[in-house]
Amino acid sequence: MEIRIQDLKKDYRQKTVLDNISLTIGNGMFGLLGRNGAGKTTLMQILSTLGKPTSGTVTFDNIPLEDTRKVRPLIGFLPQEFSLYPDMSALEIMRYLAALSNLPMEVQRQHIPDLLQRVNLWEDKGKKVRKLSGGMKRRLGIAGALLHDPQVLIADEPTVGLDPQERLRFYELLREFSYSRVVIVSTHIVSDIEAVCERVAVMDAGKLLFTGKVEALAQKAAGSSIHRTATVEDGYMEMLRRLEREVEK
Amino acid sequence: MMRLFGMECKKIAGSILYWVLVLALMAVSIFQYEPSMESELRRVNDPSSVFYTADSYAPERGAPDEAMEQSMMKEATKLLMYNYRDNSYLYYPFGYVKEKTMSAEEQAVILQYLMELTGLSEQVINGTANETADETDSTSDTGDVPISGGGAFVFKPGEGSMNENGQFVIGADEGQYVPGDEADPETPAQSRNDFEIQVTFERFKEIMEKVNKMIGPGSYFSWPMLKLYYFGNDMEDAPITERQHREFYEGDQVTGAFARYYCDSISISVLFLPAFVIVDLMLRDKRRNMRGLIYPRTVSSAKLICTRYAAAVSMTMLPILILPVKSLVVLMRYCGSIGVQGDVLAFVKYTFAWILPTVMLVMAVSLLVTALLENYAGILLSGMIWLVGKPPIDKLEGGNYGLFDLIIRHNTLRGYGRMMENIQMLTLNRITISVIALALVGLAVLVYSRKRKGGLTFGDKKSTHNHRFKFTAKH
Numbered sequence: 001m002e003i004r005i006q007d008l009k010k011d012y013r014q015k016t017v018l019d020n021i022s023l024t025i026g027n028g029m030f031g032l033l034g035r036n037g038a039g040k041t042t043l044m045q046i047l048s049t050l051g052k053p054t055s056g057t058v059t060f061d062n063i064p065l066e067d068t069r070k071v072r073p074l075i076g077f078l079p080q081e082f083s084l085y086p087d088m089s090a091l092e093i094m095r096y097l098a099a100l101s102n103l104p105m106e107v108q109r110q111h112i113p114d115l116l117q118r119v120n121l122w123e124d125k126g127k128k129v130r131k132l133s134g135g136m137k138r139r140l141g142i143a144g145a146l147l148h149d150p151q152v153l154i155a156d157e158p159t160v161g162l163d164p165q166e167r168l169r170f171y172e173l174l175r176e177f178s179y180s181r182v183v184i185v186s187t188h189i190v191s192d193i194e195a196v197c198e199r200v201a202v203m204d205a206g207k208l209l210f211t212g213k214v215e216a217l218a219q220k221a222a223g224s225s226i227h228r229t230a231t232v233e234d235g236y237m238e239m240l241r242r243l244e245r246e247v248e249k
Numbered sequence: 250m251m252r253l254f255g256m257e258c259k260k261i262a263g264s265i266l267y268w269v270l271v272l273a274l275m276a277v278s279i280f281q282y283e284p285s286m287e288s289e290l291r292r293v294n295d296p297s298s299v300f301y302t303a304d305s306y307a308p309e310r311g312a313p314d315e316a317m318e319q320s321m322m323k324e325a326t327k328l329l330m331y332n333y334r335d336n337s338y339l340y341y342p343f344g345y346v347k348e349k350t351m352s353a354e355e356q357a358v359i360l361q362y363l364m365e366l367t368g369l370s371e372q373v374i375n376g377t378a379n380e381t382a383d384e385t386d387s388t389s390d391t392g393d394v395p396i397s398g399g400g401a402f403v404f405k406p407g408e409g410s411m412n413e414n415g416q417f418v419i420g421a422d423e424g425q426y427v428p429g430d431e432a433d434p435e436t437p438a439q440s441r442n443d444f445e446i447q448v449t450f451e452r453f454k455e456i457m458e459k460v461n462k463m464i465g466p467g468s469y470f471s472w473p474m475l476k477l478y479y480f481g482n483d484m485e486d487a488p489i490t491e492r493q494h495r496e497f498y499e500g501d502q503v504t505g506a507f508a509r510y511y512c513d514s515i516s517i518s519v520l521f522l523p524a525f526v527i528v529d530l531m532l533r534d535k536r537r538n539m540r541g542l543i544y545p546r547t548v549s550s551a552k553l554i555c556t557r558y559a560a561a562v563s564m565t566m567l568p569i570l571i572l573p574v575k576s577l578v579v580l581m582r583y584c585g586s587i588g589v590q591g592d593v594l595a596f597v598k599y600t601f602a603w604i605l606p607t608v609m610l611v612m613a614v615s616l617l618v619t620a621l622l623e624n625y626a627g628i629l630l631s632g633m634i635w636l637v638g639k640p641p642i643d644k645l646e647g648g649n650y651g652l653f654d655l656i657i658r659h660n661t662l663r664g665y666g667r668m669m670e671n672i673q674m675l676t677l678n679r680i681t682i683s684v685i686a687l688a689l690v691g692l693a694v695l696v697y698s699r700k701r702k703g704g705l706t707f708g709d710k711k712s713t714h715n716h717r718f719k720f721t722a723k724h
């Protein structure tokens with residue numbers, strides 16, 4: 001699977017939220033790094049068919065984004081923040097989402113127990129959503145996003161509100177899933193990207209500042225006078241500092 | 250699809266607003282429809298009951314003649330006099346009864362009309378003349394002492410006497426109690442009833458029109474109500490005619506008449522309340538932040554919206570179909586006891602033909618508005634439809650159908666023939682309403698589809714952020 005983003009632009013009320021983004025994303029974990037308001041969520045929503053770009057193109061293995069009938073079966077989306085019907089049990093939520101994904105019954109019977117076990121919710125399958133913790137809901141969300149076995153998983157700030165242990169388990173799950181698929185994770189937590197992603201893109205104010213391997217982002221800071229042993233975070237911060245200096249000029 | 254349908258039905262069943270609808274329908278059925286049916290069954294031997302069976306029936310009222318006009322003028326004037334005396338005038342502005350109290354000036358105008366209609370003096374109409382007469386009567390040879398609760402003690406001359414305290418003392422064997430119906434005291438009301446109409450029928454109609462304007466739309470003095478009460482055969486207290494007898498037993502097969510009456514009873518409720526069910530169902534995704542999980546799914550907008558719509562309509566129709574089962578059993582049992590073949594499917598037929606299109610339309614309007622604006626405006630709009638969509642008073646007894654009537658009224662157990670005479674317009678009306686409903690559902694599908702792709706974001710405050718969609722957290 002290959003996602004090609006070409007000159008993507010998104011304006012909202014005379015404000016440019018995405019400014020000529022061009023990017024190619026292949027199989028594996030891909031991190032989207034940026035401060036709040038950088039445009040990550042807008043990009044994620046466009047990739048998830050939930051938003052329309054002002055201009056530019058996006059293709060999924062040459063299938064244009066606009067062809068939602070073909071694109072939607074390829075995509076699993078986990079929104080930044082979501083809730084679920086509180087009166088439904090975890091199992092009912094999965095069945096409901098499976099019905100919305102047009103999954104045949106025999107596939108549902110196989111996938112739902114498997115996914116609930118993988119996200120460690122099988123024991124709690126009968127629990128009402130209102131009794132699940134934030135982390136459990138998020139795991140249920142990811143299980144729901146993977147129900148139809150999508151080729152692309154888009155997760156917008158998936159670890160917000162999770163404790164460190166849950167974050168690790170969550171990323172382990174995503175990594176496991178990403179072996180033969182595309183997983184795009186947006187976050188503003190640099191260490192998350194460093195831990196799990198092979199490639200990364202850095203965004204700020206709707207612009208793409210960097211795209212490449214995670215190690216390359218760390219090397220961006222290596223030459224700076226401040227850091228001798230550069231990390232990804234150093235590279236990211238250095239990049240933001242340069243940007244701010246350019247703006248000041 | 251059936252699985253999704255079942256899940257949407259379950260979601261609806263878990264909604265408090267759905268149970269509000271069910272309770273409202275139950276209230277109408279238990280407190281309005283069922284007592285009417287039981288009352289009709291209690292008076293099967295009454296010549297004015299639809300069940301009445303005899304060798305001869307009341308004659309058919311044909312074109313209004315002078316006698317009927319006279320009867321109308323006298324009875325309507327009596328009613329106006331009672332209303333004037335109590336200063337309480339009933340009217341039906343929106344299908345439901347309301348009471349109007351007139352100002353002193355308006356009462357004076359009504360008094361003038363009453364004087365013109367009856368030729369009686371102001372004192373007689375107001376009852377003040379009789380109060381004086383009553384005082385005079387107490388000195389007459391034969392005294393009647395009216396008592397509370399009706400009836401009177403009748404004394405012969407010389408019976409009873411005044412004591413020194415001014416109290417009237419009755420001996421043990423003096424006076425005779427006469428119950429209310431037998432007592433014949435010259436009460437004020439009766440003396441006021443003793444009049445002849447002093448105006449022509451044309452002038453009477455003019456006065457009634459003015460009185461109706463003063464009271465409000467759909468008063469008992471409006472021409473449709475006057476015609477209904479005094480020229481027709483369909484009022485509940487009018488004796489049954491042979492035609493009506495035949496229509497009830499052969500046309501309606503007994504249950505049909507009650508099914509129609511049942512549908513009439515709940516028609517006002519289904520003009521508004523179903524909106525709650527569909528609006529609540531549609532807004533649940535927004536309230537529970539589920540849109541981010543639902544919108545990117547592979548299900549088509551047509552399938553999702555149509556399934557939800559079908560689930561909401563079905564869940565609304567379910568109590569409407571279940572509630573009359575008890576009365577159907579009672580009626581079928583009665584039919585069996587008199588050897589008449591009742592129509593066991595009558596309630597199902599009438600409910601689907603009369604109620605379903607209205608439910609479909611109300612829900613379709615609410616669905617479209619909710620899909621578009623994602624707020625409770627759909628309920629507000631349905632409330633407005635409820636206010637303006639009720640047919641005028643002259644359609645209350647059925648048979649008078651318009652192409653765009655939202656509900657079908659038939660507030661009588663009679664009138665099968667009148668309905669059948671206009672069955673084409675009735676059918677056309679129900680088809681038109683259903684087609685409009687389906688067209689609105691089609692529009693709702695288009696709107697929902699655009700929304701899923703990030704279009705038509707107005708009305709959604711959250712999405713007016715710098716992103717088209719912003720899912721807020723609730724853990």
